[in-house]
Amino acid sequence: MQSLSTDSVAIRLSRHPEWRTASGQLARDIQFPDFAAAWRFMNYVAGVAEQQDHHPNWYNVYATVQIRLSTHDANGLTDRDFKLAESIDHYLSNEKYANLPPTSFNG
Numbered sequence: 001m002q003s004l005s006t007d008s009v010a011i012r013l014s015r016h017p018e019w020r021t022a023s024g025q026l027a028r029d030i031q032f033p034d035f036a037a038a039w040r041f042m043n044y045v046a047g048v049a050e051q052q053d054h055h056p057n058w059y060n061v062y063a064t065v066q067i068r069l070s071t072h073d074a075n076g077l078t079d080r081d082f083k084l085a086e087s088i089d090h091y092l093s094n095e096k097y098a099n100l101p102p103t104s105f106n107g
Contacts (some may be wrong), residue, residue, distance in 0.1 A: 003076025006063055012082045018099055020091075024079050025057070025068040028088070029100035037065045041091065048087045052079045059106045068105055 006052040013019060019026050032038040038060060045067075049055045069085060071078040072102070 001071060001074045001078055001080075003071065003074040003078055016082070016085050016089060018089070020102060021077075022068070022105070023100065024070060024076055026077060026085055027067070027083050027105070028085075029102050030064070030092070031064045031098045032065070033096055034076040035062050037095065037097070041065060041095065041097075042059065044091050045084075045088060049084065049089075052080065052084055052087070054084050056084065057105070061106075064100065066103065066105055074086050086087050 002077060009021065013021070019028050021027065032041060042058070042065060045056060054071070059066040067088065069081040070076065071080050
């Protein structure tokens with residue numbers, strides 16, 4: 001599997017405006033109303049990640065979840081990362097949350 005070019009990443013990011021790149025990964029930091037909502041989100045992502053056989057790096061404290069996606073085998077971003085980001089975006093389209101400003105990854 002080969003990583004996407006910088007131009008391809010930019011095009012795909014335009015379809016996912018809440019995501020950004022950080023240290024060669026797709027990144028998103030989210031604040032949920034409470035821990036239970038954050039946990040439901042993480043449970044959903046865990047199930048989708050298993051189905052897609054592609055797992056995020058993430059960090060959780062109470063209602064905050066930091067997500068980082070990359071394809072380790074490709075040493076960069078691939079279609080797999082954007083597919084998982086799309087699944088995450090779909091879930092979030094029906095949830096209450098706030099995007100947090102970019103932060104360094106704690107995980």
